[in-house]
Amino acid sequence: xxxxLMQLFNGLSVSSILLLAALGLAITFxxxxxxxxxxxxxxxxxxxxxxxxxxxxxxVFPESSSDIYFLLEMIAAFFVTAIVGLILERLIIxxxxxxxxxxxxxxxxxxxxxxxxxRSIFGPANxxxxxxxxxxxxxxxxxxxxxxxxxxxILALAVVxxxxxxxxxxxxxxxxxxxxxxxxxxxxxxxxxxxAKCDMxxxxxxxxxxxxxxxxxxxxxxxxxTIGQSYIVDAFMTVVVGGVGKIIGCIxxxxxxxxxxxxxxxFTSASLGKVMIFIVVxxxxxxxxxxxxxxxxxxxxx
Amino acid sequence: xxxxxxLSLVALTAAVLTMSACxxxxxxxxxxxxxxxxxxxxxxxxxxxxxxxxxxHSQSGTMAMAEKPMIEAVQMAIxxxxxxGGVLGKQISYVxxxxxxxxxxxxxxxxxxxxxxxxxxxxxxxxxxSRKAVLPVVEGNNGLLWxxxxxxxxxxxxxxxxxxPCPNQQAIPALDYIMENIKPKSGGTVKIFLFGSDYVYPRTxxxxxxxxxxxxxxxxxxxxxxxxxxxxxxxxxxxxQQSGADIIVNTINGDSNVSFFKQYRDAGLKPEDIQVMSFxxxxxxIRGMGPEYSDGTLFAWNxxxxxxTPESKEFTDKFQTLYGSDKVTGDxxxxxxxxxxxxxxxxxxxxxxxxEEVIKVCESGSVxxxxxxxxxxxxxGDTHHCLQKVFIGVADKDGQIQSVWETQDRVxxxxxxxSYTWAESAGLGS
Numbered sequence: 001x002x003x004x005l006m007q008l009f010n011g012l013s014v015s016s017i018l019l020l021a022a023l024g025l026a027i028t029f030x031x032x033x034x035x036x037x038x039x040x041x042x043x044x045x046x047x048x049x050x051x052x053x054x055x056x057x058x059x060v061f062p063e064s065s066s067d068i069y070f071l072l073e074m075i076a077a078f079f080v081t082a083i084v085g086l087i088l089e090r091l092i093i094x095x096x097x098x099x100x101x102x103x104x105x106x107x108x109x110x111x112x113x114x115x116x117x118x119r120s121i122f123g124p125a126n127x128x129x130x131x132x133x134x135x136x137x138x139x140x141x142x143x144x145x146x147x148x149x150x151x152x153x154i155l156a157l158a159v160v161x162x163x164x165x166x167x168x169x170x171x172x173x174x175x176x177x178x179x180x181x182x183x184x185x186x187x188x189x190x191x192x193x194x195x196a197k198c199d200m201x202x203x204x205x206x207x208x209x210x211x212x213x214x215x216x217x218x219x220x221x222x223x224x225x226t227i228g229q230s231y232i233v234d235a236f237m238t239v240v241v242g243g244v245g246k247i248i249g250c251i252x253x254x255x256x257x258x259x260x261x262x263x264x265x266x267f268t269s270a271s272l273g274k275v276m277i278f279i280v281v282x283x284x285x286x287x288x289x290x291x292x293x294x295x296x297x298x299x300x301x302x
Numbered sequence: 303x304x305x306x307x308x309l310s311l312v313a314l315t316a317a318v319l320t321m322s323a324c325x326x327x328x329x330x331x332x333x334x335x336x337x338x339x340x341x342x343x344x345x346x347x348x349x350x351x352x353x354x355x356x357x358x359h360s361q362s363g364t365m366a367m368a369e370k371p372m373i374e375a376v377q378m379a380i381x382x383x384x385x386x387g388g389v390l391g392k393q394i395s396y397v398x399x400x401x402x403x404x405x406x407x408x409x410x411x412x413x414x415x416x417x418x419x420x421x422x423x424x425x426x427x428x429x430x431x432s433r434k435a436v437l438p439v440v441e442g443n444n445g446l447l448w449x450x451x452x453x454x455x456x457x458x459x460x461x462x463x464x465x466x467p468c469p470n471q472q473a474i475p476a477l478d479y480i481m482e483n484i485k486p487k488s489g490g491t492v493k494i495f496l497f498g499s500d501y502v503y504p505r506t507x508x509x510x511x512x513x514x515x516x517x518x519x520x521x522x523x524x525x526x527x528x529x530x531x532x533x534x535x536x537x538x539x540x541x542x543q544q545s546g547a548d549i550i551v552n553t554i555n556g557d558s559n560v561s562f563f564k565q566y567r568d569a570g571l572k573p574e575d576i577q578v579m580s581f582x583x584x585x586x587x588i589r590g591m592g593p594e595y596s597d598g599t600l601f602a603w604n605x606x607x608x609x610x611t612p613e614s615k616e617f618t619d620k621f622q623t624l625y626g627s628d629k630v631t632g633d634x635x636x637x638x639x640x641x642x643x644x645x646x647x648x649x650x651x652x653x654x655x656x657x658e659e660v661i662k663v664c665e666s667g668s669v670x671x672x673x674x675x676x677x678x679x680x681x682x683g684d685t686h687h688c689l690q691k692v693f694i695g696v697a698d699k700d701g702q703i704q705s706v707w708e709t710q711d712r713v714x715x716x717x718x719x720x721s722y723t724w725a726e727s728a729g730l731g732s
Contacts, residue, residue: 003544010536017534115362124366126560126590138570144543146570220568221533222560222590224367230533230557262537270528270538271500 002145007266008259013151015258016158017220020213021231022238022250023161024206027169030245031182031202033100034093037107039235040228041114042207045084046077046214047223048118051127053077067132077211085207089200097199111228119225129218150219157216161209166247168205178202182245241281243291252292256280353392353655355380355645356399356415358426358436358447363403364531364556369428371586372450372638373398374625376425379642389646390653397421403530403556405435412436416443422655423448425641428634429555430454430503437462446657448641451634452581452603454506455717456730461657463664463680464687465637465644467604468717469510475692476551476579476602477511479707481518484549484577492520495542495576497562498553500527507553507581510719513728523547532558535565542576543569552580559583563595573598579694584632585703593701603633604690605675606703617674630701631674640673644680644688647671661686687715 025039050073057069088110096103135153138146169175180188181198189195213231221227234257242253257277265273284292357376359369380394388394397419399411408427415421416439423446427433430453440447440461447462455468486492496511498504508525515522523545526538535558542550554562559580566578578599585607588596607618607630617636622629645660648669652659663669667682678688689712695703719725 003540006540006543007537010540013536014534119362119366124361124370125586126367126557128590128592130592130594138568140570148568148570150568217533220561220564222557224557224590226362226364226366226531227533227557230531262534265537266541269526270532273537274529 002142005141006145007262009145009147009151011259011262012155012255013148013258014262015254016151016155017213017217017231018234018238018258019158019251019254020154020161020216021210022235022242022254023165023247024209024213025235026206026239026242026245026247026250027165027178028203028206029239031178032093032097032199033103034096034203035100035104035107036093037104037232038088038111038114038228039107039207039210040230040232041111042081042085042210042228043214043217043231044118044223044225044228045081045114046211047129047218047227048122048127048214049073049077049080049211050215050218051122051129051223054129067134070132074212074215077215078208079211081211081214082204082208085210086200086204088207089203093203094196094199111232115225115228122225124225126222126224129223131219135219154216154219157212161212162247162251165205165209169247174198174201237278237281239291241284241291243288243293246291246293249291249293256284351392352395353389354419354421355394355396356412356419356421356424356426357396358399358401358408358411358415358424359428360403360432361398361400365401365403365428367590368556368584368586368634369401371625371629371631371635372428375621375631375635375639376642378621378624379639383642383646389649390655401426401432403429405429405431408432409435409439412439412445412447413443416440416445421445422649423645423657423660425450425638425645427451429501430506431501433462434502444657446645446660448645450637450641454503454510455719456506458685458687458717460661460684460686462686463641463644464715464717465641465678466634466688467690467692468687468715469507470716470719470722471604471687471690471692471713472581472602473507473510474514474722475709475713476581476600476694477514477518477520479600479602479694480549480551480579481520483707486548487575488546490521493523493546493548494520495523495545495547495550496525496553497538497542497550498527499530499532499555499558501530501555503555503582504553508551510725510730511551513730514722514724516727517724528554528558530556530558533561535562536569539565539569539571543571547576549577549579552578553582554580555582559587560591560595563591563599567595573600584634585630585701586632586635588697588701588703589628589630593697593699596697596701597699599697601695601697601703603693603695603703605633605636606693606695606705607631608695608702608704609675609693611674611676613672613676614674632703636674640671640675640678643671643673644669644678648680681715685715685717687717689714 028034028036053073053076135149137149140146177193178198180193181195185195238253238257242249261277264276357373359373360366384393401408415424425448427449428451433449437459449462449464450466452466452472484492496508580601618631621631648660648663652663664680670677670679680688691712692709693705694707695705697703719730
């Protein structure tokens with residue numbers, strides 16, 4: 001029983017990390033048809049922002065034992081990556097709308113540039129970010145099964161981020177415009193929606209959420225110039241399986257891959273587990289080529 | 303909007319592309335700028351007043367973090383030697399190539415160094431995968447590689463000098479330590495869990511450890527491997543908790559060490575419950591994750607930065623003055639550094655840069671050099687390994703490793719495990 005609970009918790013925890021990593025991708029991919037290979041590097045930028053904020057905080061308030069800096073990290077990570085995203089969108093990405101293959105190559109190039117930039121600024125070595133003390137506590141459920149504070153926090157963070165995005169998409173005027181542009185760009189434009197502005201905001205917000213994901217993964221993994229690479233594949237898989245442009249799809253995709261991966265891994269090995277989850281993804285895409293939750297559109301070119 | 307279906311396909315293809323890149327630990331950012339060819343002389347080796355050598359380490363990809371300090375150590379040794387008059391009156395110039403954490407690129411760059419740059423010797427490689435890829439290249443082109451990282455043994459190439467330990471100078475003494483010092487929680491024998499990266503070094507080392515089992519009497523309760531660069535160890539950690547292990551023998555390489563140590567703590571594990579013995583993580587890895595995660599766990603090496611001798615302190619001081627006061631050294635860094643000095647001594651003894659001459663001198667057993675770990679000498683005979691003292695240390699709160707156990711003398715290398723009956727009966731080394 002312990003074992004099932006532990007594995008379930010591991011799976012949900014992996015899912016929540018995947019979800020955070022994939023949320024931004026889901027909206028940019030869905031809205032603009034941009035295959036953003038640099039999304040992983042936005043995650044990395046978020047992680048490095050956390051590192052910088054922490055060091056600045058420690059040098060300005062060396063005596064402070066408060067964990068408040070950690071909220072600052074999250075906020076800074078969101079805004080820094082959002083701004084980087086915004087700049088990239090204005091300079092490069094907006095010229096690539098409707099050219100999926102080109103966007104793939106260009107953003108792949110951007111990802112290399114960003115990696116090398118970080119390597120030049122911070123060096124190739126990993127850096128360390130310490131998690132706030134209150135997250136070090138674990139909740140002991142049964143003899144062997146302890147829920148780690150950090151993993152619970154990431155789980156909660158994923159829920160909060162999903163809620164925020166859902167609120168933005170379904171409750172605000174901006175969100176309505178974004179959805180309109182998503183479903184039929186020309187129609188939305190002729191009804192007075194400023195689609196260029198929609199693109200800009202969506203890309204910035206999507207990048208910002210990658211920054212938050214980066215901040216969260218500093219608790220569990222290494223922080224180096226290449227960490228984005230470790231997450232980008234799974235993030236894409238999540239989006240494609242779940243269905244492009246739907247938050248519910250993203251959640252489903254993350255759960256399938258997040259819970260499935262560790263489960264297969266438990267019964268086989270890490271390498272084989274990865275192979276098996278890919279097989280599952282291939283089977284799903286055979287029957288649901290647009291992902292589990294696909295968006296219905298009346299656009300002629302769809 | 304474009305057709306979603308084709309978009310999804312493109313995205314997946316892209317994902318798989320990245321995957322294959324990640325799988326081999328490659329990082330395609332090895333752009334010309336990163337590969338950074340730094341050569342101060344463009345003539346073939348040993349013409350005029352200079353002799354050219356090659357440095358071949360990963361400057362990008364998952365191993366860059368571990369290999370960067372080794373490049374710095376080699377450069378430092380070269381600068382020191384040049385400042386004190388060079389080798390046989392010649393100044394050393396170097397060509398530094400980026401192996402990009404990818405064995406195939408290592409082989410390609412080694413070929414380039416030997417055939418195009420015509421270097422006198424190469425200092426480089428970390429992973430056994432990269433060494434195995436470079437091996438046929440140096441043998442085929444009659445080059446000489448100085449390999450500075452502990453590895454799985456069962457190899458002694460004519461064209462490679464191994465300045466780092468083979469299993470009988472690291473893994474086997476570490477198992478001796480475990481048998482003496484780890485108290486089984488549940489009585490009976492010590493229960494060991496083998497956990498490593500999925501490639502040749504961890505798998506071979508664990509094969510050797512499994513071969514020791516009948517003789518030593520410990521119990522192996524699990525064996526797991528994760529791909530290089532893997533970031534989620536939670537499932538393996540669950541298996542470890544489930545197995546009732548007393549100690550984890552950790553042969554993870556690179557970034558995944560950070561994930562492992564963070565998630566080990568995160569699962570509420572402590573060294574008092576389940577100890578960790580790491581073979582392939584050193585002070586630099588600890589610095590990159592934060593010392594609070596490795597505090598109290600065990601490491602097996604032939605040198606720690608904390609070792610309190612004048613030579614060791616002097617080396618650390620010089621290294622930190624050159625590259626920053628927050629830098630750390632460690633066994634691989636020192637092995638990389640002393641490789642240059644051993645080569646210098648061998649060249650001087652041979653009075654020639656010729657590879658065959660240098661190897662002949664090395665095999666005579668007369669080559670020794672003053673190094674941060676004391677006097678290091680190449681063993682006589684054709685093993686091409688060094689004599690090494692073995693230390694077991696505990697990581698402290700400052701990210702240093704403090705020695706708690708050491709072998710009395712320097713241990714003779716035995717890469718083929720010829721002196722162990724258990725190895726013979728397991729069919730190893732023959």
